[in-house]
Amino acid sequence: MAANHRPPLTTHGSPLTIQGYASLWGQADLNGDVVARGAFAESLTRRGAAGVRMLHQHDERAVVGVWDEMVEDGRGLRVRGRLFDWSAEARFARSLARAGALDGLSIGFRTARARREGRLRVLSGVDLWEVSLVTFPMLAGARFGVVGGENGNGALGQTL
Numbered sequence: 001m002a003a004n005h006r007p008p009l010t011t012h013g014s015p016l017t018i019q020g021y022a023s024l025w026g027q028a029d030l031n032g033d034v035v036a037r038g039a040f041a042e043s044l045t046r047r048g049a050a051g052v053r054m055l056h057q058h059d060e061r062a063v064v065g066v067w068d069e070m071v072e073d074g075r076g077l078r079v080r081g082r083l084f085d086w087s088a089e090a091r092f093a094r095s096l097a098r099a100g101a102l103d104g105l106s107i108g109f110r111t112a113r114a115r116r117e118g119r120l121r122v123l124s125g126v127d128l129w130e131v132s133l134v135t136f137p138m139l140a141g142a143r144f145g146v147v148g149g150e151n152g153n154g155a156l157g158q159t160l
Contacts, residue, residue, distance in 0.1 A: 015065070015082035016094050020144030022105045022131045024076035029139040032120050039126045040077055042112070044070055053130040054081050056093040058108055060130075064090040067131060079105070079131055079144070093133055097146060104137035105144050 025037045049070040056062040065083040072078075083094040096102035113125030133144070 013085045015084050016098060017080070017082050017147040018065075018097060018133075018144045019069075019078070019080040019147050020103075020105055020142070021076045022070075022079045022107050022142055024139060024141045027139060027141060028120055029137075031138055033138075034117075034120050034122045035076070035126065036122055036124045038072060039113075039123050040070070040072055040128055043109075043126060043128045044072070047128065049079075049081075052128055054083075055108070055130050055132040056089055057134055058106065058130070058132045059089070062087075062089040062093075064093040064133065070128075070131075077107075080147070083133075097133065097144075100146075102133055102135060103143050103145065104134040105142040106132045106134040106137045106139075107142075108132060 023035045023040070026034060028034050049067040052067050052070060053060075053063055054065040054067050056064045064087075065081050067079055067081040069080040070077060083090065083097060085091050085094060093102060107126070107128060108130040110127040110129065111123060111125070112127050114121050114123050116122075137143070
């Protein structure tokens with residue numbers, strides 16, 4: 001089976017589609033890491049979106065959905081995925097996202113290539129393992145929104 005092909009998932013409710021930016025080029029996070037344009041290319045070619053886990057708060061036991069698309073564009077790493085209801089943690093994360101109470105993204109990775117520029121570490125090669133939905137992202141601009149549909153307030157969800 002190809003890395004980007006998934007069998008259909010069976011759940012009780014409809015998945016909630018989200019999209020946003022997991023990383024932004026050239027912006028320092030709270031830890032002093034800066035991701036250079038193209039840093040994810042090798043990892044995405046090898047692993048694809050299907051090989052990157054969607055977790056809640058970086059908890060490896062809390063897989064809450066699947067990533068359907070990950071693309072490096074002019075702004076950063078754009079991601080699109082679906083939150084499901086297959087566990088209590090997934091239902092919790094989906095409810096928080098729908099209500100707009102959870103909108104941060106954070107990457108879990110191994111550094112493949114980096115260099116120092118003063119206090120900053122510039123990442124030019126990143127082996128991406130997971131992208132988590134988080135309350136407080138290390139990179140302030142790493143955010144997602146609900147795609148279409150309604151959020152918990154009856155308003156249309158935002159698209160980033």
